[in-house]
Amino acid sequence: MRQPDSLRVDQRAEAGPYLSVSNLVVKFPSEDGIVNAVEGVNFSVTRGKTLAIVGESGSGKSVTALAIMGLVNRKSAKVTGEVWLDGEELVEKPDSGIRKLRGNKMAMIFQDPMSSLHPFYRVGAQLSEAARTHRKISKKAAREEAIEMLSRVGIPAPRRRVDDYPHQLSGGMRQRVMIAMALINSPALLIADEPTTALDVTVQAQIIDLIGQLQSEFNTAVVIITHDLGIVADIADEVAVMYAGRIVEHASTERLYASPEMPYTLGLLASIPRMDRETNRLDPIRGNPPSPLRHPDGCVFHPRCKYTDRVPNRACFEVRPELLESERNHLVRCHIPAEERRRIATSVLGAGTGGGAAIATAGAGGTGPAAPVGGPA
Ligand SMILES: Nc1ncnc2c1ncn2[C@@H]1O[C@H](COP(=O)(O)OP(=O)(O)OP(=O)(O)O)[C@@H](O)[C@H]1O
Ligand code: SF4
Numbered sequence: 001m002r003q004p005d006s007l008r009v010d011q012r013a014e015a016g017p018y019l020s021v022s023n024l025v026v027k028f029p030s031e032d033g034i035v036n037a038v039e040g041v042n043f044s045v046t047r048g049k050t051l052a053i054v055g056e057s058g059s060g061k062s063v064t065a066l067a068i069m070g071l072v073n074r075k076s077a078k079v080t081g082e083v084w085l086d087g088e089e090l091v092e093k094p095d096s097g098i099r100k101l102r103g104n105k106m107a108m109i110f111q112d113p114m115s116s117l118h119p120f121y122r123v124g125a126q127l128s129e130a131a132r133t134h135r136k137i138s139k140k141a142a143r144e145e146a147i148e149m150l151s152r153v154g155i156p157a158p159r160r161r162v163d164d165y166p167h168q169l170s171g172g173m174r175q176r177v178m179i180a181m182a183l184i185n186s187p188a189l190l191i192a193d194e195p196t197t198a199l200d201v202t203v204q205a206q207i208i209d210l211i212g213q214l215q216s217e218f219n220t221a222v223v224i225i226t227h228d229l230g231i232v233a234d235i236a237d238e239v240a241v242m243y244a245g246r247i248v249e250h251a252s253t254e255r256l257y258a259s260p261e262m263p264y265t266l267g268l269l270a271s272i273p274r275m276d277r278e279t280n281r282l283d284p285i286r287g288n289p290p291s292p293l294r295h296p297d298g299c300v301f302h303p304r305c306k307y308t309d310r311v312p313n314r315a316c317f318e319v320r321p322e323l324l325e326s327e328r329n330h331l332v333r334c335h336i337p338a339e340e341r342r343r344i345a346t347s348v349l350g351a352g353t354g355g356g357a358a359i360a361t362a363g364a365g366g367t368g369p370a371a372p373v374g375g376p377a
């Protein structure tokens, strides 16, 4: 396995974020109209840090990730905005240029384990191929790397399992092979899209631990995508909450849990059990996300929001809120004034929430919103 070229890389990391996404928009034309999947997303991630992107199904998390990786088909979709990876802009880059970076500088663990494993090839052959695509090493050396990587991700008897086909492995094992595949070239950016879906709780915890261990070893910038706020608290430095293709709140994890402000985030937090709140009544968000073919006017969350009457002049129904700084490094997209948002949060989530809660914003060198951030019109 290639060792991280840490000195050179660390010097670069100090210079700024490794990944920076600016006003990313992805639209898919369809027979029914235009699917507005991603509507102007901004964030950045530094090496060694983890950003979690959370949100309900259909909020645009995977499409954001696929667009970063250059995996949205640009013939059938419209991708605009900027994606900067280690000083290179990717949205305008030809596919051949992106292929050189994918699996090498950046890698992705896909939502569906079988989507990156070919059913007809042995896992060892697939891992070796991933290594040899980007580096000049012999077949023998690549096979040894594959075995070592399988061992690193916790596959028992890797020298034997290296010759297994994907279908011979359990779901958890396949997920580990995918992680091995993503990490075999020590990418500086890892995007993990729901890496623990469909796994039992123990395996989930092992996979999350493993990503954390490999991150500290290779100083990887990690973007983890999930709809599960429960797993985020332990692993992410920052959280971006997505709704209908937009980031609606972005803060350090500590801050987001201690003092959430956007009503959608409150809804997500109120619908998971918490150990650190006096109030522990579960209260799921009513209704469903809007169709991506027709986002509502005003605030896209307004059909589900309980607080539209707190904002004068029907602004929730007519004016798109922008993503604005509530505190340093805490961005919120909501018309309600910050003080009142915090009061609402306290009443919804119980003691421990609100303006008086401990504030821990990410300092320099963390992940971060690409401020100033304006929401799309
Ligand atoms: N290739 C495509 N063509 C048309 N629409 C698409 C395509 N890919 C995704 N979409 C639509 O874009 C929207 C965002 O999808 P995305 O897969 O990013 O959601 P998600 O947040 O990852 O959801 P989940 O939690 O279910 O994985 C959805 O409405 C989806 O149906
Ligand atoms: S802008 Fe209005 S509808 Fe949107 S979250 Fe705030 S209060 Fe709710």
Ligand SMILES: [Mg+2]
Binding pocket: 061, 062, 063, 111, 193
């Ligand atoms: Mg998804």
